[in-house]
Amino acid sequence: MVLSAVVAAVVSAYLDVWSVREPLPGAPRITAGSEVWWDLMQDRHLVRSAPGSAYDKEPVPLGDAQETLVRMVDEGGTDAGMMRVRLILTNFTRAPATITSVRARIERTRPAPAGPLYFCGGAQGGSEVSRVLLDLSTPERPAMEQDAERRLTAQYPSTKVQVAAQGEPAYFDIEVRTGNAKGASASALAYEFVLDVTYTQGDQLRHLLVDKAGRPFVLAQGTDDWKQGFHCVGYKWNAA
Numbered sequence: 001m002v003l004s005a006v007v008a009a010v011v012s013a014y015l016d017v018w019s020v021r022e023p024l025p026g027a028p029r030i031t032a033g034s035e036v037w038w039d040l041m042q043d044r045h046l047v048r049s050a051p052g053s054a055y056d057k058e059p060v061p062l063g064d065a066q067e068t069l070v071r072m073v074d075e076g077g078t079d080a081g082m083m084r085v086r087l088i089l090t091n092f093t094r095a096p097a098t099i100t101s102v103r104a105r106i107e108r109t110r111p112a113p114a115g116p117l118y119f120c121g122g123a124q125g126g127s128e129v130s131r132v133l134l135d136l137s138t139p140e141r142p143a144m145e146q147d148a149e150r151r152l153t154a155q156y157p158s159t160k161v162q163v164a165a166q167g168e169p170a171y172f173d174i175e176v177r178t179g180n181a182k183g184a185s186a187s188a189l190a191y192e193f194v195l196d197v198t199y200t201q202g203d204q205l206r207h208l209l210v211d212k213a214g215r216p217f218v219l220a221q222g223t224d225d226w227k228q229g230f231h232c233v234g235y236k237w238n239a240a
Contacts, residue, residue: 029201030097030163032210033088036079036217040121043082045069048188048220049115050076056115065120065232077113078190080178081222085195087172087210089163097163097201102143102156102174104134105196105209112181112188112220117229118237132156132172136191136219137179163199181221190220 038045045066049055053075055068073079091097133152134143143156163170174195181188194217195210211217223229230237 029091029093030199030206030208031090031092032197032208033090033169034195034210034212035086035088036212037084037086038082038121039084040066042121043084044119044121044226046079046081046117046119046222047072047077048080048113048190049118050113051115053077053115055118063235065235065237068232068237069118069120072118077115078218078220080112080117080188080190080220081180082175082177083217083219085174085176085217087174087195087197088169089172089197089208090167090169091163091165092167093201094165095201096165097199097206099157099161099163099172099197099199100205101198102132102134102172103196103198104136104139104176104191104193106136106139106191106193107216108192109189110192112190114188117223118232119226119229119240120232132174134174134176134195135178136176136193139193143174176217176219178219178221180224182224188221188223190218192216192218 047069049072053072055072055075055077069079089097131145132143133146133156135141144152145154145156145158146152161172178189178191197208197210199206199208227240229240231240232238
């Protein structure tokens with residue numbers, strides 16, 4: 001899993017213990033992993049399903065909602081609207097690495113699947129707002145920081161953020177968002193992207209590209225109309 005459009009929280013670990021030796025020649029100086037997740041107390045996990053999938057034929061499936069959404073994506077659907085990406089960076093050198101920016105590098109856009117919309121979650125007041133945001137609708141803008149009222153305050157990182165050594169991972173959470181399309185129309189776009197982490201190490205400026213297990217992240221435009229599609233209620237899907 002590897003290193004998304006609009007607000008996120010940084011859970012960064014700064015480690016004081018340095019490695020006792022440099023990595024072997026040819027070994028990576030820094031490695032990156034990623035996890036994609038949703039905080040359903042605060043987020044809506046939205047999927048644009050593929051036409052003709054099992055869920056298009058049977059629009060009210062039973063079962064675990066989150067597992068069902070994952071299966072919809074496996075069947076050709078696309079996550080939409082927002083996702084959270086947890087970056088896992090590990091430095092294997094004695095020199096600390098200082099992050100200077102995070103950007104989304106969009107590799108291509110394509111029409112989003114045009115099957116029914118399915119979503120779970122929604123704001124329930126149980127979570128803090130993520131501090132770091134990437135907006136795929138403005139890919140030229142780097143990740144921004146946001147306060148508790150969701151007001152953009154500065155480019156991320158506004159303070160020094162370092163990845164220490166000794167092979168211990170540091171964790172950084174980023175919320176990625178897209179703009180909205182009109183409902184479930186086939187005109188919605190899906191973005192395929194990777195995360196470009198810029199950092200300095202010594203006097204060198206370096207880039208680290210992060211993806212999802214060797215493939216780009218994929219996120220389609222969301223919807224501005226939640227009165228359509230299917231909403232999970234317990235173990236059922238109800239028409240919204």
